[in-house]
Amino acid sequence: MTQSQHVPRLQTAIPETSPRIGVPPTMAEMTQHAGCVNCASLDDMAAHFGGYELLDSGTWSWSYVRTPQARYLCLRAILATLDATAAGGTHTVKLDVSISDGTNTVASSDAMIPYGFKNEVHNSPTNVLGGRFDGVHVVGYVDLDALDDTLTGSEWIVSVAVTIAGSGAALVFQGWEAPCFAVDDNVTGRGVLLGNYARDVEIADTPLGTEELITADEYGVTAQRTLVSIAWRQQVADTAETPNATGTSYGALALLDEGGSAGTFATRSRTLPEPTTGDVPIRFRVLYRFSGGAATETGNVRIASGAAGSPWATSALSYTTSWTWSAWVTAAHRSGVADALALAAQVSAGGPTLWVAAVHVMEACAP
Amino acid sequence: MSLLGKYMPHPTIGSGSWGDANDPLDAGRWTMLRQNAVFLVQENASRHLAAHPGFRDLYRASTNGTSFTDAPQLQQIPLTYTRKTGGAFIDFGVHWFHTAPLQDTAAAVSAHYGTLQLRARWKVEGGYTCGAVLAVSPGAEGPFVAQTADSGRDTTTSATWADLSLDVPLSDAFVREASMIPAAGAAGTVDTYQRGVVRMGRIFAGFYCSSNTNSAGSRASVVNISLRLSGG
Numbered sequence: 001m002t003q004s005q006h007v008p009r010l011q012t013a014i015p016e017t018s019p020r021i022g023v024p025p026t027m028a029e030m031t032q033h034a035g036c037v038n039c040a041s042l043d044d045m046a047a048h049f050g051g052y053e054l055l056d057s058g059t060w061s062w063s064y065v066r067t068p069q070a071r072y073l074c075l076r077a078i079l080a081t082l083d084a085t086a087a088g089g090t091h092t093v094k095l096d097v098s099i100s101d102g103t104n105t106v107a108s109s110d111a112m113i114p115y116g117f118k119n120e121v122h123n124s125p126t127n128v129l130g131g132r133f134d135g136v137h138v139v140g141y142v143d144l145d146a147l148d149d150t151l152t153g154s155e156w157i158v159s160v161a162v163t164i165a166g167s168g169a170a171l172v173f174q175g176w177e178a179p180c181f182a183v184d185d186n187v188t189g190r191g192v193l194l195g196n197y198a199r200d201v202e203i204a205d206t207p208l209g210t211e212e213l214i215t216a217d218e219y220g221v222t223a224q225r226t227l228v229s230i231a232w233r234q235q236v237a238d239t240a241e242t243p244n245a246t247g248t249s250y251g252a253l254a255l256l257d258e259g260g261s262a263g264t265f266a267t268r269s270r271t272l273p274e275p276t277t278g279d280v281p282i283r284f285r286v287l288y289r290f291s292g293g294a295a296t297e298t299g300n301v302r303i304a305s306g307a308a309g310s311p312w313a314t315s316a317l318s319y320t321t322s323w324t325w326s327a328w329v330t331a332a333h334r335s336g337v338a339d340a341l342a343l344a345a346q347v348s349a350g351g352p353t354l355w356v357a358a359v360h361v362m363e364a365c366a367p
Numbered sequence: 368m369s370l371l372g373k374y375m376p377h378p379t380i381g382s383g384s385w386g387d388a389n390d391p392l393d394a395g396r397w398t399m400l401r402q403n404a405v406f407l408v409q410e411n412a413s414r415h416l417a418a419h420p421g422f423r424d425l426y427r428a429s430t431n432g433t434s435f436t437d438a439p440q441l442q443q444i445p446l447t448y449t450r451k452t453g454g455a456f457i458d459f460g461v462h463w464f465h466t467a468p469l470q471d472t473a474a475a476v477s478a479h480y481g482t483l484q485l486r487a488r489w490k491v492e493g494g495y496t497c498g499a500v501l502a503v504s505p506g507a508e509g510p511f512v513a514q515t516a517d518s519g520r521d522t523t524t525s526a527t528w529a530d531l532s533l534d535v536p537l538s539d540a541f542v543r544e545a546s547m548i549p550a551a552g553a554a555g556t557v558d559t560y561q562r563g564v565v566r567m568g569r570i571f572a573g574f575y576c577s578s579n580t581n582s583a584g585s586r587a588s589v590v591n592i593s594l595r596l597s598g599g
Binding site for chain 2: 367
C-alpha cells in the first residue's frame, strides 16, 4: 500500500498528441498523464446536500451517494437565533446525525460521527451577539472509508434530527465531499501513483501499469454529480412547509409549483452523453409518505426534462404512513447544456395526500 | 478545450480492455486517453453546489425602505426576517473552490475560481419591484462583508413567472485560502496525506419586495433555486 500527496490542479493540460507510433513514451509523458487524470478524478467531488433555515424541531433526510474515491464527507451547521427581538437566554439547537444504508445505521453515538452532531446542546447566539450575521459554526468530517466498513453499497441516507429550544435555529445544515489530496493505491479509483512511471522503473500490470490510467479515467466519469438535492422537514400537518399532492392526474407538487404549473429547476450536466441517445443518463429518488384516504391507494412522482423520452415516473408508490425512499428511477438530461427539471405527482384516487420530504437527482454516467 | 472536445468511450477495465496484461498502449489509443483526461478535468470543474425550494409570498422591503427599487447589495436585504415572516435570505454555507483549469481564457482572467451561477424563477405582484442578489464572503465570514458583482444583482417587475439569472465571477477578492485538514469522527483522526489547500467562500442570496405589505397582490415569489459553479 502506497500513498502520495496529490496537489489539486497539478496538471490540467498535457500535450495530448505527443504519442508517436514506434516511439516509447517518456517518463515525463507518463507522469503528466497520471497527474492530469488524477486531477480529473480527485479534484472536484460534487456530491452534496443541504437544508436552509431549519426553524423548527424535526427530522430532515437527504439521499447521499458516495463517490468511491472520496475520502471525507464534511458536515457543517451554522446556528443562530433568527428572532430579531430575542433577548439573551436559552436559545439552543441540538443536531443528532445518523447515516444509513437502509438496513444498517451509524448512529450519532458512534465514534464515526464527529462531535457537534451527537445531539449536544449548542447555544444559538442572539442578534446582539452576532446572531444571524455570523452564527456558530459546527463543523466535522466523516471518514467514508471507515463508514464503508459498516454500511453496504454506496447509496446512503444522511439524517439529522433537530431539536430547537427558544428562538434557536440552523441557518444551514450542509454536507459535501472534500476533494482528495492523496493518491492511495490501496483504494480502487483513488488516483494513480506518479512514481509508477519513474525512469528505470518497470511499468508492470495492475496496479502499476497503464491500466491504472484507464481506471482513473473511468472513475473521473462515474464520480458522483448531484444535480438537485433538497429535503424538507418530515411532517404532514402543514401543507405550506412540505411539498404535497392530492390530484388524481399528474400535476405540480405544492411548494414546487409555479402558480399551479410544475416548477422547474435549472440544471446543467456534464457533456458525457450516452452514445445511442445523445443525452446524459440521470436518476432520481424521492422520500415520500401518505396521509389520509384509503390505505389501498398509491401514488407516483415523475420528473420531466428536455431530453428524449421525458417524463419518467416512479412505479406505483405503495400507501405508507412511514417516510419511505422510492426506488431509483432512470431518466435523462440534455447533454452539456442547461436543462429544466420539473417534478409532478399524482395519487390513484381522491382522498389521500402524497407528501415528498426529499428529492435527489444525480448523473448516472458510465464510461 | 481538449483535442477532440468530447469524451471518447473505450472498453472498461477487465478482459479486453486497453493496456491489459502488460500490453503497451498504442499511440492512437494513448492519445485518446490523454485527451479524455484533459476533457474530464474541464468537465468536472463545474458542479452544482446547492438547491433551494425558494420563497413564496415574500414581502419585506430592502433596508433602504419601500422607495428602494434598485438591484441590491446583500447588506440591503433585511437579515432578521425568515421565510415565515416575509423575508427571503439564504445562507448557502461554506464551499470550497479550486482554480479554474483553463487559466488562459478570457473568462478565467476575471473568474479565477470559476463563476457562481444562481438560477431560479420569480415574479412580483402589483407592479412592485423584486430585487435579488448573490454574494460571497471570503472564508467563512458573515454576510456583512459579502461582495457581489454587477451580474450578481437584478430586479424584476414581471407579474408572470420569469427566469432569474445571477452570476458572480470568483476572483481572489471573494475567497480565502484555507488549509483543509479533515479531522474525522469523534476522535478527530487526521490522515497523513489527505490534506491540502483550497479556497473557501460563504455564499449568500437575498431578495426583497418593495411593497413591504403582506397582502394579496403585493407579494413576490422566488422559487426553485439552483446554485452551480461553472468552473470550466
